Amino acid sequence: MKSMAVNAINKKLTMDEMVAQAWVFFLAGSETTSNTLGYGSYELALNPHIQDRLYKEIVSSVDSEGEISYDELAKLPLLDAVISETLRLYPSVVRLDRKAKADYRLADTGITIEKGKCVEIPVYAIHRSEEYYENAHQFDPDRFMPQNRHKLVAYTYLPFGAGPHNCIGMRFALMEVKLAFVHIIQRFRFVRTEQTSVPLEYRKAVPFLSATSVVVGIQKR
Numbered sequence: 001m002k003s004m005a006v007n008a009i010n011k012k013l014t015m016d017e018m019v020a021q022a023w024v025f026f027l028a029g030s031e032t033t034s035n036t037l038g039y040g041s042y043e044l045a046l047n048p049h050i051q052d053r054l055y056k057e058i059v060s061s062v063d064s065e066g067e068i069s070y071d072e073l074a075k076l077p078l079l080d081a082v083i084s085e086t087l088r089l090y091p092s093v094v095r096l097d098r099k100a101k102a103d104y105r106l107a108d109t110g111i112t113i114e115k116g117k118c119v120e121i122p123v124y125a126i127h128r129s130e131e132y133y134e135n136a137h138q139f140d141p142d143r144f145m146p147q148n149r150h151k152l153v154a155y156t157y158l159p160f161g162a163g164p165h166n167c168i169g170m171r172f173a174l175m176e177v178k179l180a181f182v183h184i185i186q187r188f189r190f191v192r193t194e195q196t197s198v199p200l201e202y203r204k205a206v207p208f209l210s211a212t213s214v215v216v217g218i219q220k221r
C-alpha cells in the first residue's frame with residue numbers, strides 16, 4: 001500500500017518489486033500456458049476423433065515446410081474451439097476475486113455488496129455448471145465453433161477473467177498455444193496409455209488448477 005501511494009512519476013522499482021514482477025510473469029504467463037497445452041493434449045488423447053479432425057484442419061493450412069502465418073493461425077476454427085473448450089474444463093485460475101471500492105447494489109436482487117467486501121467468482125464451478133453447458137463435464141469443442149458461439153451466456157466463460165483487470169497476456173497466450181499445437185500435431189499423435197489417469201486428480205492448491213499427474217503417450221505420425 002505504501003508503494004502505491006507514491007507519485008507514479010517519481011516511483012522507482014525496488015529489487016523486491018522487480019523480483020515479484022518477474023515471478024508473477026513466470027507464474028501468470030508460463031505456468032498457465034503450459035498447463036493449457038498439457039490439459040489440451042490430455043483431452044485430445046482421450047478423444048481421437050476430435051484429434052483426427054484437428055489434424056486435418058492443421059495439415060490443410062500449413063505450407064510445404066509445415067509453417068503457418070499469423071493470419072492463417074487466427075483463422076482455424078477447430079483449433080480455436082479445442083483450446084477454448086480446454087480452458088473451459090481446465091481454467092488455470094479456478095476462482096477470481098474482487099474487492100468492492102464502494103457499496104454496489106445488484107439491480108433488483110435485493111443484494112448490496114458493501115464497500116471493502118471481497119467477492120469470489122467460482123470460475124471452475126461456473127464452467128462446469130449444467131445450467132450453462134449441456135453435458136458440462138464432457139469435452140465438446142463444437143460448443144465453441146462459430147455456428148454455436150451465440151448460444152454461450154455472457155460471463156459464464158471466464159478463463160482469462162473479465163473487466164479492467166482481465167488477463168493482459170490473453171492474445172499472446174492463445175497464439176502461443178495454437179502455434180505449439182500446430183507444430184506438434186502435424187508430426188505427432190497424442191494417445192492414452194496405461195499411466196493416463198481418467199479422471200484426473202487435483203491438488204488442493206487453489207486458486208490454481210493443478211492435477212497430480214497428466215500423462216499422455218506420443219506417437220510419431
Ligand code: HEM
Pocket residue numbers: 025028029030032033036087091092093096097158159160161162163164165166167168169170172173174
Ligand atoms: C492460457 C494462458 C493464460 C491464462 C488461462 C491466464 C489467465 C489469467 C486470469 C484468469 C487472470 C485474472 C483476470 C481477472 O482477475 O479478471 C490473469 C491475469 C493476468 N495475466 Fe494471465 N493468463 C494466461 C496467460 C498469460 C500470459 C502469457 C501473461 C503474460 C505474458 C499473463 C499475464 C497476466 C497478468 C500480468 C495478469 C494480471 C492483470 C491485472 O491484474 O491487471 N497471462 N490471467
